[in-house]
Amino acid sequence: MEYLALLMFACICLVLLIGYPVALTLAGTSLLFAGVAALFGAFDTSYLSAFPSRIYGILNNQTLLAVPLFVFMGAVLEKAQIAEKLLTSMAQLFSRFPGGLAISVTLVGMLLAASTGIVGATVVTMGLLSLPTMLKRGYNTSFSTGIICATGTLGQIIPPSIALVLLGDVLSNAYQRAQLDMGNFNPDTVSVGDLFAGAVIPGLLLVGLYIAYIIIITWLKPEMAPAHGADKEAVNWSSLLGALLPPLALMVIVLGSILAGYATPTEAAGVGAFGALVLAAAQKQLSLDALKAVMQSTLKISSMVFMILIGASLFSLVFRGLGGETLIHGIFSDLPGGVISATILVMVVIFLLGFILDFIEITFVVIPIVAPILLMMGLDPVWLGIMIAVNLQTSFLTPPFGFAxxxxxxxxxxxxxxxEIYKGVLPFILIQLILLVALAIFPELATWLPDNLYS
Known part of the structure; x- marks a missing residue:
């Protein structure tokens, strides 16, 4: 019966590859397997009695309320054309140097990640604004496309990140289940604030690695990203500060209030959504039509996330009822090398699944299965969350289905x-894997800040 659970997981991956909606695939395939197994006495239907309470818990979850608020904030800032002004100002500042325009794109991508966190919007904006300019100035095509795709994915790791909000909720549930399975009653959970704090240093380190790669490439092969002599006029500092300070102030208010403990992620998301409206109004980009488009976008994305979460909850119940968790726990326990081998196996599986599945699907389907077992083996939940987040970030870049x-x-x-686009992202996938290895060797990169902030 346990292997029936693995067959169900494989069928779900296959149906997703065919192109069916994620939420309906998770729920429909799980119900089909549960029904067939129940007919042969291989599934206890009492597991499904917990499903209504799971739905109520999702809809009543205060942490998940941050998702639509952060999505709204990002959509408003996209409409406010923050990226356009940042790119123009940063390009004037850096493009006189070899690779300077690429560094500008990276820094703007970092700021957009910290203020919007929407990968699609960042990649599309950068692709429309900076890619033609980079190619016009003689930049290598693969090099240019790789930088734009890679910097667009920074929103997955740099807080406030929607991916970290979702991971925080999933890991919190996994941590409590692990505690219960070990016979411990521990009211503590893995907070989203902990993950935000844990992601700060790895996120900045990843930006630094991107810039270091740009500098090295342009030093070894200057023809890949030539300087642009026409930009040697004086920098307009008032224009630069005017473009930089508003999103930077919003980022400090939102993230700073969370890290300082003054606000929960949900409260800070509400402040960020209001602050984005103020910025859009100040830029004279806030109209009724724009607000309508923002609200429709927020509704679509939020509905998708919550529908997938409901479908994933049904999948996890059926998977557990079929004995899948027992099977996975047995496999992990029998691995030579214990927790180290188990962690490596999980990271390899997540990386490979990133070639065919989206980060939301992996977060809601795979993580609830493996995280409780790894946490029972003694891993730090914050470190595990950041490792998974960095690994999931590669799913946006790995061909053939990388969304970026x-x-x-x-x-x-x-x-x-x-x-050429595929070739361009390969070095950045390698850089992300290097960061993953660094986090494995030096876990303090992820745990030092949350340990010292909340100690």
Whole structure:
């Protein structure tokens, strides 16, 4: 019966690859397997009695309320054309140097990640604004597309990140289940604030690695990213500060209030949503039509997330009822090397699944299965969360189904070959894996800040 659970997981992956909606695939396939197994006495239908309470818990979850608020904040800032002004100002500051325009794109991507956190919006905006300019100035095509795709994914790791909000909720449930399975009653959970704090240093380190790669490449091969002499006029500092300070102030208010303990992520998300409206109004970009588009976008994305979460809850109940968790726990326990081998196996599986599945699907389907077992083996939940977040970030870049690749392909000139985009992201996938290895060797990169902030 336990292997029936693995067959169900494989069928779900196959149906997703065919192109069916994620939420309906999770719920429909799980119910189909539960029904067939129940007919042969291989599934206890009492497991499904917990489903209504699971739905109520999702809809009543205060942490998940941050998701639509952060999505709203990002959509408003996108409409406010913050990226355009930042790119123009940063390009004037850096593009006189070899690789300077690429560094500008990276820094703007970091700021957008910390203020919007929407990968699609960042990649599309960068692709429309900076890619033509980079190619016009003689930048290598693969190099340019790789930078734009990679910096667009920074919103997955740099807080406030929607991915970290979802991971925080999943890991919190996994931590409590692990405690109960070990016979401990521990009211503590893995808070989203902990994950935000844990992601700060790895996020900045990843930006630093991107910039270091740009500098090294332009030093070894200056023709890959030549300087632009026409930009040697004086920098307009008032324009630069005017473009930089508003989103930076909003980022400090939102993230700073969370890290300082003055606000929960949900409260800070509400402040951020209001602050984004103020910025949009100050930029004279807040109209009734724009607000309507923002609200529709927020509704679509939030509905998708919560529908997937409901479908994933049904999947986890059926998977557990079929004995899948017992099977996975047995496999992990029998591995030579204990927790180290188990962690490596999970990270390899998540990385490989990133080639075919979206980060939301992996977060809601795979993490609830493996996280309780790893936490029972003694791993730090914050470190595990950051490791998973960095690993999931690669799913946006790994061909053939990396979403960042799709976003850029949709707005890039038709003369740019898809293979060039794929080649461009390969060094950045390697950089993300290097960061993953660094986190494994030096876990303090993820745990030092939350331990010292909340100690």
């Amino acid at each position: 690749l799709f976003y850029l392909r949709g707005v890039a000139d038709k003369s740019i070959k898809t293979l």
